[in-house]
Amino acid sequence: MHNKKSSFLWEHFTWPEIEAYLKTVDTVILPCGAIEQHGPHLPVDVDYFDAKYMAFKVAEGCEEPKPLVLPPIPFGVSYHHDDFKGTLSVTNDALSRFVYDIGMSLAKNGIKKIVILNGHGDNAPTLSYAAQMINRDAKIFVCVDTGETSDIDLLNLIDTPNDAHAGEIETSTTLALRPDMVQMDKAENETLKFGSKFLDFDNERSVNWYVQTHKISESGIMGNATKATKEKGEKMWEIMIHNMVRFVESIKNTPLEDLYQRRY
Ligand SMILES: [Zn+2]
Numbered sequence: 040m041h042n043k044k045s046s047f048l049w050e051h052f053t054w055p056e057i058e059a060y061l062k063t064v065d066t067v068i069l070p071c072g073a074i075e076q077h078g079p080h081l082p083v084d085v086d087y088f089d090a091k092y093m094a095f096k097v098a099e100g101c102e103e104p105k106p107l108v109l110p111p112i113p114f115g116v117s118y119h120h121d122d123f124k125g126t127l128s129v130t131n132d133a134l135s136r137f138v139y140d141i142g143m144s145l146a147k148n149g150i151k152k153i154v155i156l157n158g159h160g161d162n163a164p165t166l167s168y169a170a171q172m173i174n175r176d177a178k179i180f181v182c183v184d185t186g187e188t189s190d191i192d193l194l195n196l197i198d199t200p201n202d203a204h205a206g207e208i209e210t211s212t213t214l215a216l217r218p219d220m221v222q223m224d225k226a227e228n229e230t231l232k233f234g235s236k237f238l239d240f241d242n243e244r245s246v247n248w249y250v251q252t253h254k255i256s257e258s259g260i261m262g263n264a265t266k267a268t269k270e271k272g273e274k275m276w277e278i279m280i281h282n283m284v285r286f287v288e289s290i291k292n293t294p295l296e297d298l299y300q301r302r303y
Pocket residue numbers: 077085086158159204205209
């Protein structure tokens with residue numbers, strides 16, 4: 040999908056083209072992924088591929104002039120998966136500094152709104168920290184979406200509680216996009232049950248907490264991958280892209296000052 044010149048991919052412009060485009064659009068999407076184990080049945084690039092795919096589809100779904108899409112950041116904070124081979128991790132410091140530098144550079148180019156589209160849950164605190172610092176120093180709008188715009192809808196589509204990683208959701212979304220990359224014969228059920236309901240990932244009253252994956256899962260799956268289907272995955276993508284398009288359209292068409300405070 041990235042072979043021919045796309046009108047909204049930052050890397051496909053020449054500098055005079057991008058200078059002209061920036062006069063019509065002040066919004067950019069920055070996809071952030073991870074390269075980490077996703078169980079014995081999914082490739083290690085799921086979070087990277089999905090963030091990249093979603094950013095492309097969201098921009099494609101927006102009206103002209105479309106938001107710009109940056110090249111995705113492939114690596115993330117994944118040391119909780121260190122016991123599983125194939126996992127590559129960068130530190131929180133390195134990732135936040137990297138995203139901060141990109142954000143400051145975008146601001147110099149005239150970008151006023153950055154949507155960080157995060158494909159990997161454990162990047163969230165680090166990306167939020169970077170977003171806060173970019174806002175402090177460049178005075179522009181920066182937000183992080185790690186699925187919040189659609190989580191509640193996705194929960195209604197699945198049967199598995201605490202389906203956090205390489206389970207029913209991610210196996211379904213990968214079946215929908217890349218069925219050849221899914222080894223369903225190796226999919227397992229590792230449904231998680233914790234000692235307190237305040238630890239549940241899908242409880243709206245739960246706390247943020249951290250654990251090494253090998254403590255709670257033998258296969259690296261957190262959830263039930265055997266429940267995944269292509270149909271569920273297609274529905275999930277449709278919902279996630281639709282909601283994110285609505286969000287990006289709403290901020291893209293709103294001047295920065297009005298975004299902070301709508302004056303009636
Ligand atoms: Zn993932």
